[in-house]
Every structure is written in structure tokens, then in C-alpha cells.
Amino acid sequence: MKVSFKxxxxxxxxxxxxxxxxxxxxxxxxxxxxxxFGCGKALCGACTVHLNGRAVRSCQTQIGSIAGQDVTTIxxxxxxxxxxxxxxxxxxxxxxxxxxxxxMSASALLSTNKxxxxxxxxxxxxxxxxRCGTYPRIRAAIKAxxxxx
Amino acid sequence: xxxxxxxxARRDFLKVSGSAAGGLALAFYLPAARMAQAADGxxxxxxxxxxxxNTVTIMVARSEMGxxxxxxxPMLIAEELExxxxxxxxxxxxxxxxxxxxxxxGQLTGGSTAVRDAWExxxxxxxxxxxxxxxxxxxxxxVDASKCSAANAMIKGPGGKTATYGSVAxxxxxxxxxxxxxxxxxxxxxxxxxxxxxxxDTAMKVRGTAGFGIDTRIPGMKYAAxxxxxxxxxxxxxxxxxxxxxxxxxxxxxxxxxxxxxxxxDYWTAKKAVALLDPQWDAGPNADLDMTGLWxxxxxxxxxxxxxxxxxxxxxxxxxxxxxxxxxxxxLPFQSHSPMEPQNTFAHxxxxxxxxxxxxxxxxxxxxxxxxxxxxxxxxxxxxxTFLGGGFGRRVEVDYAIDAAEISxxxxxxxxxxxxxEDDMTHDSYRPGGIYKFTAGVDAKGKLTALKFKSTSPxxxxxxxxxxxxxxxxxxxxxxxxxxxxxxxxxxxFSYVMxxxxxxxxxxxxVSHNLNAVALECFIxxxxxxxxxDPIQYRIDMLDMGSTxxxxxxxxxxxxxxxxxKTVLEExxxxxxxxxxxxxxxxxxxxxxxxxxxxxxxVAEVSVDESMDVVVDKVTTVVDAGxxxxxxxxxxxxxxxxxxxxxxxxxxxxTVKNGIVQQNNFDGYRAVRINETPKVMDVHFIKSDGAxxxxxxxxxxxxxPAIANAIHAAVGKRVRTFPALPENVAAG
Numbered sequence: 001m002k003v004s005f006k007x008x009x010x011x012x013x014x015x016x017x018x019x020x021x022x023x024x025x026x027x028x029x030x031x032x033x034x035x036x037f038g039c040g041k042a043l044c045g046a047c048t049v050h051l052n053g054r055a056v057r058s059c060q061t062q063i064g065s066i067a068g069q070d071v072t073t074i075x076x077x078x079x080x081x082x083x084x085x086x087x088x089x090x091x092x093x094x095x096x097x098x099x100x101x102x103x104m105s106a107s108a109l110l111s112t113n114k115x116x117x118x119x120x121x122x123x124x125x126x127x128x129x130x131r132c133g134t135y136p137r138i139r140a141a142i143k144a145x146x147x148x149x
Numbered sequence: 150x151x152x153x154x155x156x157x158a159r160r161d162f163l164k165v166s167g168s169a170a171g172g173l174a175l176a177f178y179l180p181a182a183r184m185a186q187a188a189d190g191x192x193x194x195x196x197x198x199x200x201x202x203n204t205v206t207i208m209v210a211r212s213e214m215g216x217x218x219x220x221x222x223p224m225l226i227a228e229e230l231e232x233x234x235x236x237x238x239x240x241x242x243x244x245x246x247x248x249x250x251x252x253x254x255g256q257l258t259g260g261s262t263a264v265r266d267a268w269e270x271x272x273x274x275x276x277x278x279x280x281x282x283x284x285x286x287x288x289x290x291x292v293d294a295s296k297c298s299a300a301n302a303m304i305k306g307p308g309g310k311t312a313t314y315g316s317v318a319x320x321x322x323x324x325x326x327x328x329x330x331x332x333x334x335x336x337x338x339x340x341x342x343x344x345x346x347x348x349x350d351t352a353m354k355v356r357g358t359a360g361f362g363i364d365t366r367i368p369g370m371k372y373a374a375x376x377x378x379x380x381x382x383x384x385x386x387x388x389x390x391x392x393x394x395x396x397x398x399x400x401x402x403x404x405x406x407x408x409x410x411x412x413x414x415d416y417w418t419a420k421k422a423v424a425l426l427d428p429q430w431d432a433g434p435n436a437d438l439d440m441t442g443l444w445x446x447x448x449x450x451x452x453x454x455x456x457x458x459x460x461x462x463x464x465x466x467x468x469x470x471x472x473x474x475x476x477x478x479x480x481l482p483f484q485s486h487s488p489m490e491p492q493n494t495f496a497h498x499x500x501x502x503x504x505x506x507x508x509x510x511x512x513x514x515x516x517x518x519x520x521x522x523x524x525x526x527x528x529x530x531x532x533x534x535t536f537l538g539g540g541f542g543r544r545v546e547v548d549y550a551i552d553a554a555e556i557s558x559x560x561x562x563x564x565x566x567x568x569x570x571e572d573d574m575t576h577d578s579y580r581p582g583g584i585y586k587f588t589a590g591v592d593a594k595g596k597l598t599a600l601k602f603k604s605t606s607p608x609x610x611x612x613x614x615x616x617x618x619x620x621x622x623x624x625x626x627x628x629x630x631x632x633x634x635x636x637x638x639x640x641x642x643f644s645y646v647m648x649x650x651x652x653x654x655x656x657x658x659x660v661s662h663n664l665n666a667v668a669l670e671c672f673i674x675x676x677x678x679x680x681x682x683d684p685i686q687y688r689i690d691m692l693d694m695g696s697t698x699x700x701x702x703x704x705x706x707x708x709x710x711x712x713x714x715k716t717v718l719e720e721x722x723x724x725x726x727x728x729x730x731x732x733x734x735x736x737x738x739x740x741x742x743x744x745x746x747x748x749x750x751x752v753a754e755v756s757v758d759e760s761m762d763v764v765v766d767k768v769t770t771v772v773d774a775g776x777x778x779x780x781x782x783x784x785x786x787x788x789x790x791x792x793x794x795x796x797x798x799x800x801x802x803x804t805v806k807n808g809i810v811q812q813n814n815f816d817g818y819r820a821v822r823i824n825e826t827p828k829v830m831d832v833h834f835i836k837s838d839g840a841x842x843x844x845x846x847x848x849x850x851x852x853x854p855a856i857a858n859a860i861h862a863a864v865g866k867r868v869r870t871f872p873a874l875p876e877n878v879a880a881g
Contacts, residue, residue: 020417028372028415033364034357036538037416038489039570043815046489074357087355091347091781094215094789096354097361097489097538122824129815131489131539132215133792134785135826 003067007032008076018064022056023047025063026073034074034100038129045128048101048108049073055108057127074100083107086145094132102128106142115146191318193278194326195247196226196271198240203302203315205230206238210248211267212258212510213241213350214488214540215789216845217782220349222267224778228340229275229332231299232314239349241534244513256513259545259656261745261843264778268841273330278321280330285321286312335776335838344780350536362508362535365495365565371400373556373566374419376426377408377576380808381653382433385409393422402426403559406522410556416567435651435808443582443650443805444480451584451605455644456621459631467599467639471590477675478587479668480870483803484580484657485810485818490538491573494553497563498523503530503554504563508537510544518547519554541793542656545613546578571813578655579803581607585668590639595680597691599639602630604665605646607654621647625656629666629850632743634714635673635691652805658793662744662850667798667871670740670854675867684739684858685722689715710743716835717741717750717771724833725752725769734758735766736862740854745843747774748835751791753827753855757863761875763799765856767829770848775839783844787832790848796821798853799873 004013007030014029021040026032026049035058038046042057049058050072058071077084083106086092093099102125109116109124116124121142130138191199198206207226213219219239227234242248244256251270252262279299286304287294289312297306302314314321340346353359378384388409390402398418402411409426413419468474495506496519503519509532516530523530537544553566568576583606590599608623617624626645633643657663677687694711718741721727727737734757741750754767768791777783800819804811812818857868866881 016415016417017421020415024415024417028417031366032357033366036361036489037363037491037567039814041570041814041816044489044570077356079356084355088347088351091351091785093348093351093354094217094785095213095489095537095539096215096350096359099354100357103355118828126822126824129489129820129822131487131541131793131820133789133821133826135792135821135823136788136830137785138823 022061023058046101048104082145082148086141092137196274197278199318208242210242211263214537221779225271226275258510261845281321281324285317370563372416386429388426388428392425405555412560438808450648455646459643462640464640464642468590472593479585483582486541486543488539492549492568496553496557498558541658575810580657581654600637602643629662659846659849674858721750721771738858744847747842751855753859755859761878773835774842786844794849794852
């Protein structure tokens with residue numbers, strides 16, 4: 001089926017089966033490879049994007065269900081988002097594979113909670129796995145980003 | 150010695166040679182054509198390329214899987230080359246002889262060796278290139294090179310003369326390679342040890358533009374999803390591709406050595422079509438394999454005589470004469486690597502060549518195994534290494550590159566093969582489980598006098614490097630205890646029982662340190678408790694401060710570490726405020742280890758509730774890793790190791806039933822999450838100008854006994870079976 005939606009503000013129309021996860025439409029059809037495949041079951045958070053400003057797991061979001069809606073990927077954060085600046089200032093990434101998902105979750109958290117506590121961060125970010133163990137820096141970077149304008 | 154490394158018996162044999170002097174050394178032969186790096190005009194050597202516009206490119210010959218080789222290795226070159234490390238470009242090196250890791254004998258990333266191998270080599274490469282650039286400029290000016298100096302990619306000569314590196318690079322590459330290459334003393338380092346240095350790959354990684362294997366995009370490429378035998382050692386009997394072939398977007402369905410692949414226009418189409426294949430499997434030799442039988446057979450094996458690998462005095466007599474004997478047996482589980490990026494490879498195999506783009510830790514092996522799988526010659530196989538979305542040892546294996554090559558050849562398409570998480574977790578080469586038995590003799594005051602140790606576990610090297618396995622000993626199975634740092638004056642007898650379980654095992658971050666040293670440091674804590682001693686002082690008092698050099702010390706230095714370990718323990722006592730009064734249900738535990746020529750000491754503070762759930766509240770770590778090249782990322786490695794080890798120690802386990810791995814995603818196989826990571830993680834480095842120690846692995850092994858010992862301090866339970874899930878704590 002044909003589905004039209006917006007990615008990072010740009011209108012896109014794709015012809016794929018309606019059950020195709022947004023993840024694979026972004027990666028394979030449209031070439032937004034910043035969004036990562038990690039588990040395919042919403043268990044790891046690597047594929048996190050924003051749907052109408054809220055964090056969703058793109059591996060569990062069927063393309064047929066989001067016609068006309070707004071998707072933001074890591075590419076759409078723009079590179080100068082306060083979360084990206086904080087991540088860069090603290091050199092958060094190690095292998096870096098999970099970090100787009102981490103930053104999409106973190107930016108969604110900060111959009112609704114301007115000053116998250118450790119508990120808020122734990123609750124919101126516990127769906128994003130990092131096997132390299134960058135969690136102490138993720139916590140610090142979210143707090144640093146919260147202080148940025 | 151000359152040995153044959155088998156990757157997989159049916160596929161390829163790789164001739165290797167080397168010597169075992171001072172550690173493992175396997176030198177891999179490569180066809181000459183693949184060794185020669187085309188030296189273009191501006192390449193003083195294989196590590197540095199300088200363009201006429203003064204662009205400096207530094208080659209990184211190790212795989213970047215998070216451990217910072219993308220920055221730390223160029224820092225070593227830049228220090229002597231006299232260039233701004235933040236202004237350079239970095240490229241991943243292709244397989245070539247010049248890039249062989251001398252500590253491993255292959256172009257291979259592992260064993261916490263990258264910086265240790267590079268420490269002198271890359272500084273000399275930088276210095277040599279600088280000397281050639283200076284010589285070229287001096288020759289142009291008709292002055293003596295000693296009258297010239299270099300800084301910031303610029304050469305200065307007498308009378309205010311200047312020349313950029315770029316302007317003399319072509320000439321420099323023709324200058325004589327200097328024989329004597331003096332290096333700066335540590336006091337003159339500007340790049341090495343810079344605490345403000347940032348990672349060179351962070352900007353890409355925070356923008357989603359770093360190219361991992363799975364991100365490879367080649368015009369015309371197709372996507373492949375696969376189905377492989379679910380049971381270990383199983384094989385395909387039949388499948389039905391009728392429905393899959395009829396799916397729109399499917400290009401072909403092909404059988405390959407260990408399964409069936411669907412090649413389609415995108416991954417989701419391929420994945421859906423794979424589910425329609427109805428494959429039938431012969432379960433093979435492990436059809437009845439389950440954990441009860443596995444551990445029962447391992448227990449039986451542990452009662453047989455092992456191969457002795459470290460012996461002094463007369464341990465039996467020492468035990469007979471001891472005031473008291475103390476025994477303990479520890480059981481450690483199988484683990485999966487599960488890097489966040491599932492295995493994948495781009496392969497394009499044609500009649501006379503192959504292009505393989507892959508996230509690998511062992512790029513040098515790839516041309517050989519792909520040649521074996523496709524009928525090409527190794528020199529016809531081009532390999533490009535991408536960023537790795539985690540490695541942890543999984544990507545030392547080249548199985549997935551072989552699969553992709555076979556699928557590309559069979560389908561005739563350029564193919565990006567992607568494993569699902571389930572494919573990945575159930576087709577790993579697992580961290581071996583094992584049984585670790587101690588019998589100690591102690592005197593009336595509880596001091597250790599005699600010690601017998603026996604480990605029983607599968608051998609990793611007997612599959613990957615069988616020729617290094619001799620007389621029942623796999624050297625990599627001895628890590629973490631062959632370097633036993635304490636004294637037992639009456640005698641020691643350490644032995645190893647090699648025991649295959651049917652589960653394929655592989656090198657996992659920290660390898661056997663995570664087995665032997667975990668058990669050892671738990672047991673030492675039991676001895677300290679028996680003695681009624683402070684566990685830090687107990688360790689310090691029995692450290693071997695002498696000069697014994699171990700016959701085999703794996704990838705460790707193989708040199709005495711007593712003095713360094715004492716310093717670490719004393720510092721740790723202060724930094725952790727060890728021995729402070731803890732509330733009920735909370736405890737501190739300590740463990741220490743030498744691995745990869747680094748000393749790591751950890752104090753963990755835990756809370757254990759009534760249901761025996763363990764929370765790690767605080768971790769204090771003291772590390773002596775010699776000179777730190779990139780201090781902030783040395784810290785990051787220790788933080789990461791603690792996280793990885795915590796998972797293995799507390800929550801993660803791979804089990805098998807009917808030959809099938811029972812955990813296939815992150816619900817069954819748990820990874821530590823942010824809410825489980827310690828709220829406080831302090832890491833302190835001992836100031837040192839010694840040679841660098843490895844940091845990518847050692848702390849993984851130390852956090853586990855530190856946590857277990859803290860659990861004992863908190864609730865009096867000894868964890869003898871890991872992971873320390875509530876039932877295993879309660880049983881202690």
C-alpha cells in the first residue's frame with residue numbers, strides 16, 4: 001500500500017506492505033540509517049524515534065498505522081540539539097550503536113520533564129539497553145542537557 | 150612452530166606460524182598481493198598518508214567497537230608525528246601484514262592488546278614519518294635536518310623557512326626510512342595523557358552518521374534474512390520455498406551451508422518470507438542436551454585428574470599438615486555476547502572477486518574463509534571493516550561473513566545479510582560455563598599454606614586455534630589463576646580439566662579471567678572470613694612480592710605484580726572507606742586481579758532485601774594500568790567493564806534444552822539497564838609512567854567477586870552458583 005507521512009519535516013510517500021515496521025521503512029526504503037535495529041521486539045530501544053513528538057519503538061510501529069503523522073529520527077534532531085551537545089561534551093558513546101535510540105528517548109524525556117531526577121531518568125530510560133555500559137554518562141548528559149538552553 | 154588454525158573444518162585451513170615466547174603469538178601468512186599496501190605519493194609509511202593540501206590521514210588497524218582505538222591509536226602517532234590529532238582524518242586499515250598485532254600474531258582486535266601492541270610501534274611510526282618529512286624539507290633547503298624542527302604539520306628551517314607536511318609529503322615517501330628512531334620522554338608528552346582529549350568518533354555517533362556494518366548501502370544491493378538450525382549441531386533436511394518465492398519483493402530463496410536465506414528488496418520482506426519456509430531439521434548430536442545433563446557430566450569430569458599447569462612445593466603434604474582444610478566449589482554459567490548490532494555482512498561475490506564489508510574483529514581471517522567458501526583466492530577478496538556495534542569477542546568469529554558470501558554467491562546478488570536478534574543470540578559462540586574447585590590448607594591463624602585448584606570447562610582454543618592446545622592445556626583457559634598472586638608456602642597444585650559440553654564456546658570479554666579469577670577472589674574472601682581478618686589486609690599479607698615469573702601468563706605481562714597489587718589495595722581501602730559500618734542488609738565486598746598487565750581492585754557496596762534481590766549501590770575501583778593514553782576513555786572502559794561484568798554476575802545466563810538455546814532476546818537474556826547500574830561509580834587510576842596495561846576487559850572479572858563478597862558481608866550468604874539470582878543467593 002501507499003503511505004504518506006513526514007520524516008524530519010519532509011513529506012514522504014512509500015509503497016510497502018502495511019505491516020512493515022517503521023524501522024525498516026526508515027532504514028531500507030528511505031535511507032535513514034541512524035535509526036538502529038537491535039531486537040525487533042521493543043526490548044532494547046535502539047530503534048527509538050519520535051512519533052508526533054513522543055518516543056516510540058519504530059520496530060513495533062507499523063507503517064500502515066501512521067499515515068499523515070510526523071516522525072523525527074536522530075537525523076532530524078539536527079546535530080545541535082541540547083541532548084546531542086551534552087552527549088558530545090561528555091563523550092557518552094562507546095561503540096555508539098544504541099546511542100541514537102538513547103538520545104531520542106532522552107530528548108523525549110526532556111520535552112516533558114525539564115529537570116528530571118535520577119528516578120525519572122531511570123524510569124524513562126530503562127527501555128534503552130547499552131551493552132557498552134555508558135549509563136553513568138547518559139545520566140550525567142541528560143542532567144547537563146537539562147541545564148542547557 | 151607451525152600450526153593450522155581451523156575456522157570451521159569444512160571451510161578453510163589457514164596456515165599460521167609463530168612462537169609462544171612471552172605469550173601467544175600466531176603469525177598469519179597472507180598472500181603477498183594482499184600484504185602490499187599501494188604506497189601513494191604521500192605515504193611515508195603504512196600508518197600515515199599526507200595529501201598535498203596538508204590533510205593528514207592516520208590508519209587505524211584495530212576494530213573500533215567502543216574501546217576508543219579510533220582515537221587512542223592516532224594519539225600515539227600524532228604525539229610523534231607532530232600533528233594536531235583533532236585535525237586528522239582516520240581510516241580503517243585493510244588486512245595487511247604491516248598491521249598485524251604482534252601480541253596476537255594476526256590482524257585481530259582482542260585480548261586488550263590494541264594499545265599495548267601499539268605503544269612503541271605507533272609512536273615510532275609517527276616519529277619515523279616526521280623524520281622523513283623533515284629530511285625531505287631539509288634536502289630541499291640544502292640544510293642539515295638537525296637544523297629543522299616540526300610542529301603542527303609544519304617544518305621550520307633556518308632563516309625562517311617553513312614548509313607544510315603536504316608540500317614535502319611526496320618527496321618524504323622516497324626518503325630513506327630512519328634506522329634509529331628516538332622517542333620523546335614521557336615528560337614531553339602533549340597528546341598522550343591529555344585529559345581533555347575528546348573522542349574523534351563522537352560527532353558521528355551522536356548524529357547517527359557513523360557507518361556500522363548494518364548501515365552499509367551499495368547501489369543495487371538486496372537484503373537477506375536467514376533461518377538456521379535452532380538446535381546446536383542441527384542440519385537442514387528440507388524446506389518448501391513455494392510461498393516465499395511468491396511473495397512480492399522476493400528475489401530468490403537460496404540454501405547455504407547452515408541454513409536457508411531469502412533475498413529480497415528489503416529486510417522486512419525477506420524476514421516475512423523466511424517465516425514461510427517450513428524448514429525441517431535433523432537435530433544432530435545435541436538433541437538431548439539440557440542443563441541437568443550438562444552440569445552432571447561436567448561434575449563427573451571435574452572428578453577426573455586434570456592437567457597440572459602450576460605447581461610448587463607439595464600441595465598434598467601441605468594440606469595434610471594444615472591446621473584446617475577449607476573447600477569450596479563454584480559454578481559459573483554460559484553467557485552470550487549479544488552486542489547491540491546483530492551480526493551482519495555485506496557481500497558481493499562474482500566470478501573473479503568478492504567485496505566483503507563487515508563489522509569484524511578479525512579482518513585478516515576474512516579473505517581466507519571467504520575464499521574457502523566461494524572458491525576464490527584470498528587475494529581476490531577485498532575486505533572493508535566498518536564501525537562495530539559492540540564486539541565483546543563475538544566478532545572474532547567470522548561465521549557471519551562466510552554466510553553472507555555464500556548467500557551472495559548462490560543468489561548472484563550483492564547482499565546485505567542481517568541476523569535477527571533471535572538468530573544472533575541462539576547462534577553465538579558462548580562464554581563457557583565451568584566448575585571451579587578449591588581445597589585450601591590454613592594454619593592456626595587462618596593463613597593460607599597450601600592450595601589445590603581445579604577448573605573444569607570447555608576449551609575455546611581447541612576449536613579456533615587447536616595447535617596451541619597441548620597436553621590437555623588450553624592456555625586461554627588458565628587466565629585469571631595462572632598468575633595467582635599470593636603465597637602458599639607448603640605447596641600449590643593447579644589443574645585444568647578440558648571438558649566439551651556440546652555448546653560451542655568462544656572468547657567473551659575477559660575470557661577466562663571471568664571464570665578463574667571470579668572463583669578465586671570469592672574463595673580468598675572465604676579464607677579471610679575464616680581467619681577473621683580484614684579481607685584487604687588478608688590479601689596484602691599474603692601477596693607474593695618476589696620475582697617469580699610465570700611460565701604461562703596468557704595475555705598478561707607474566708611478571709610479578711605483588712608490589713603494584715599492594716599499592717592498589719591500599720589505595721582502594723582509602724578510596725572506598727573499606728570497613729566502614731554498614732546498615733543491616735548492606736555490605737561491602739572487595740576483589741582484586743591482575744589481567745592484561747593491569748591491576749584492578751574493586752569494592753562493591755550492595756543492598757540485599759529479604760527476597761535476596763541484590764542492588765549494587767556503589768562501586769569504587771582503583772586501577773593501575775600504567776600510562777594512560779586517553780585518560781577519559783580509559784575511564785569509560787572501566788565503567789563499561791563494570792556494567793558488562795555486573796550482568797554476568799547478577800542476572801545473565803544462557804541455558805540449553807533439547808540442544809536449543811532457551812534465551813533468544815533481551816527478555817530471556819537480561820542485560821543491565823540504566824536503573825540497575827550503580828548510582829555511584831568511582832574510578833581512580835594509580836599515577837604511573839609504566840607501559841600501558843590493557844583496559845578493555847579486566848574489570849569485567851573483578852566486579853563479579855566484589856559483588857558476591859559484598860552479598861556475603863550484607864546477609865551472610867556465599868554465592869557459589871552464578872549468576873547471583875535470588876535463588877542462588879538464598880542457597881549460599
